[in-house]
Amino acid sequence: MRDxxxxxxxxxxxxxxxxxHGRHYGFGLLPGLITLVLYVALLVVLALWGEDAVAWSTPFxxxxxxxxxxLFRGFLxxxxxxxxxxxxxxxxxAVTLLIGQPFYENLSEKVDRDVSPDGTAPESGLPLxxxxxxxxxxxxxxxxxxxLWGVLLFACGFLPFVGQTAVPVIGFFVTGFFLTEELSAVxxxxxxxxxxxxxxxxxxxxxxxxxxGTPLAVAFLVPFVxxxxxxxxxxxxxxxxxxxxxxxxxxxxxxxETEEEAVTS
Numbered sequence: 001m002r003d004x005x006x007x008x009x010x011x012x013x014x015x016x017x018x019x020x021h022g023r024h025y026g027f028g029l030l031p032g033l034i035t036l037v038l039y040v041a042l043l044v045v046l047a048l049w050g051e052d053a054v055a056w057s058t059p060f061x062x063x064x065x066x067x068x069x070x071l072f073r074g075f076l077x078x079x080x081x082x083x084x085x086x087x088x089x090x091x092x093x094a095v096t097l098l099i100g101q102p103f104y105e106n107l108s109e110k111v112d113r114d115v116s117p118d119g120t121a122p123e124s125g126l127p128l129x130x131x132x133x134x135x136x137x138x139x140x141x142x143x144x145x146x147x148l149w150g151v152l153l154f155a156c157g158f159l160p161f162v163g164q165t166a167v168p169v170i171g172f173f174v175t176g177f178f179l180t181e182e183l184s185a186v187x188x189x190x191x192x193x194x195x196x197x198x199x200x201x202x203x204x205x206x207x208x209x210x211x212x213g214t215p216l217a218v219a220f221l222v223p224f225v226x227x228x229x230x231x232x233x234x235x236x237x238x239x240x241x242x243x244x245x246x247x248x249x250x251x252x253x254x255x256x257e258t259e260e261e262a263v264t265s
Contacts, residue, residue, distance in 0.1 A: 007211020007240065014236020015229070017111060024107050028231025031100025036227050038095075039088050046084045051077045086150055089175065089217075092226055093182045094139035097234075101132055104234045108186045111238040115249045124190045131189070138185060138195045146178045176213030177202065179220065183213075183237035184244075191245070201244050212240055 018025040054076045061069050097104060112121030124131060153171050157163040181202055188198050202209050216233055220226040242249060 001207075003205060003207035004211035006243075007208040007213075008215060009211075010236045010240040010243070011212050011216060011233070012236070013239055014111075014234070015232035017114070017235040017239075018107075018232045021110070024110055025231050027103050028100070028107050028234065029227060031096050031103055032227035032230045034099055035092060035096040036224070039092060043081075043084065043088060046081055050080050050084075054080060083150075083154070086154075087147075089221060091143060092220065093179055093230075094143060096226075096230060097182055097186065098132070098135055098139060101135055104186050104231075105131070105190070107231060107234055108190070108238045111235045112187065112242070115239065115242070117248055117250045122191045124192065134189060135185070138189075139182065141195060142178055142181060146174070149174045149178075172214050172217050173210055175217040176210055176215075177206070178213075179217050180209045180213035180237065180240075183233050184241045186234055187238040187241040191241075205244060208240070208243075212236065 018028065051073065054073050058073060058076065061072055064072065109121040109123075113119055150171075153167050153174070156167045159167070181198060184202070185195075185198060188201075193201070216229065219229055239249075
């Protein structure tokens with residue numbers, strides 16, 4: 001329970017950090033807004049032409065009698081849109097981070113410098129194109145893992161009772177884990193921590209990760225909320241990455257301990 005509360009406190013600390021640094025918050029909003037516009041446009045296309053796509057892909061149902069044809073294709077259309085919405089939620093962070101790589105890289109460095117005792121931040125030393133390539137490659141690998149989980153949970157959703165109770169809860173925890181991985185990758189990639197090592201690091205403190213990522217995953221179901229929380233989420237993930245790696249913060253001391261005790265009480 002202590003790690004759950006600590007994870008949530010990092011989420012709050014990240015939001016407070018960007019609130020105190022308004023200029024960085026404003027720049028951090030731009031990638032999320034661009035991604036939101038793109039995703040809304042794609043979902044509108046899916047809603048308008050999803051039924052036509054289902055009808056085209058199920059020619060064997062053309063001669064079915066009413067109401068079975070309508071019920072069958074209506075169900076598939078709903079499933080098609082639900083999968084598209086789930087994919088949008090799972091990939092929103094990855095696409096936003098990819099579009100906003102320079103913005104969030106700068107934001108994460110500022111957080112590192114602000115809380116580091118010596119005022120420095122780790123630097124990757126890689127050119128921008130190389131950082132973008134690594135980010136895109138790792139995001140794709142995470143997306144494949146998340147998609148496999150999504151398919152498994154979707155299938156389990158048809159189980160009586162379990163599908164309507166346990167599966168949605170598990171889904172939020174799974175989404176929160178992968179969401180945290182994507183956000184913390186901004187800080188960890190600058191420290192040359194590879195994807196496999198990042199996943200092992202996050203698994204070693206699962207409850208901390210869930211405390212940070214699960215409430216964020218719930219909030220990110222509303223795209224507009226995701227846009228406004230994204231800069232603070234990157235800042236909070238940077239602070240959490242420092243905790244996972246055992247790095248000292250300038251603010252560590254009695255004041256921080258009092259704040260943590262207040263959160264856990």
